[in-house]
Amino acid sequence: MTSTDTPRPPDGRAARWAGQRDRRRREFVEAGLRAIARHGPEVSTEQIADEAGVARTRLYRHFDGAADLQHAIAARIAELVTTEFTPLWNPSGTPMDLIRTAIGAHTRWLAEHGPLYRYLTKHAMAGPDGSPDVFADGKTAIARQLTVVFEHYLGLFGMDTRVCEAVAFGLVGLVESSTSRWLENPRGVGRAELAALLARWVWGIVDDTLRAGGVELDPDAPLVAADLTPHSPGRS
CATH class of the missing domain: 1.10.357 (Tetracycline Repressor; domain 2)
Structure with a gap:
């Protein structure tokens, strides 16, 4: 059996990252709900980031842009x-x-x-x-x-x-x-x-x-x- 035929064990780091990313997405979505209650339906991504206590660029590590964040919320x-x-x-x-x-x-x-x-x-x-x-x-x-x-x-x-x-x-x-x-x-x-x-x-x-x-x-x-x-x- 060649090395390419040997099954590779699951990448634990990838699984942990996926789980962490899902958890953080949920946390940011809940922060979005609080920001909407505070600022209204015209809330900005910046205001959502402020509510989450992170920089706006941090949000985009977990969402594929503003549209993805809005859709998740x-x-x-x-x-x-x-x-x-x-x-x-x-x-x-x-x-x-x-x-x-x-x-x-x-x-x-x-x-x-x-x-x-x-x-x-x-x-x-x-x-x-x-x-x-x-x-x-x-x-x-x-x-x-x-x-x-x-x-x-x-x-x-x-x-x-x-x-x-x-x-x-x-x-x-x-x-x-x-x-x-x-x-x-x-x-x-x-x-x-x-x-x-x-x-x-x-x-x-x-x-x-x-x-x-x-x-x-x-x-x-x-x-x-x-x-x-x-x-x-x-x-x-």
Whole structure:
């Protein structure tokens, strides 16, 4: 066996550097979040570096330029936004409890972290490496998960599940566009009022979809499959 045939042991130094680089990237991203909260969505790379306690040139040892840094920060913010919808993926309680909890958490997060959300929408572009638009990707992930929830419940009653994706994407679009516009121009509408309106609208769409398939669901009753009563046309 020649020397070229001998397997080389893993380069421990390279692995350690990769791990350190990932850790430092995460630290700089968190510093970016703090800098945005302090300086607003127009924060500069210099201000992010100051928040991290390093020179700007140090940032570029861990990011491939300003666009890579912006994309990483936007991706982290998108994760935080997506987390607010977690209650929907483990349904319990009543339908309105689920809707109010998810929308209430989302609107509360926006009200408390407006600069982060504005930064996300400002820098929601494809990454320099060709990775997808993190804002659109996050909304798509939420809508796809919601589609799975709808498919499960509509499927229990033999309803046409083909509509689930359209309904899920429509609801996500409604909530996102309404809250985004409210954040920029609330027009005297308080956060709690907005959340209540959105919850009512979301339930209205869900209820209409269920009734079209002959299913009547009490929005204030526990979400248990046995409690849902399908009604075929002509039956009372």
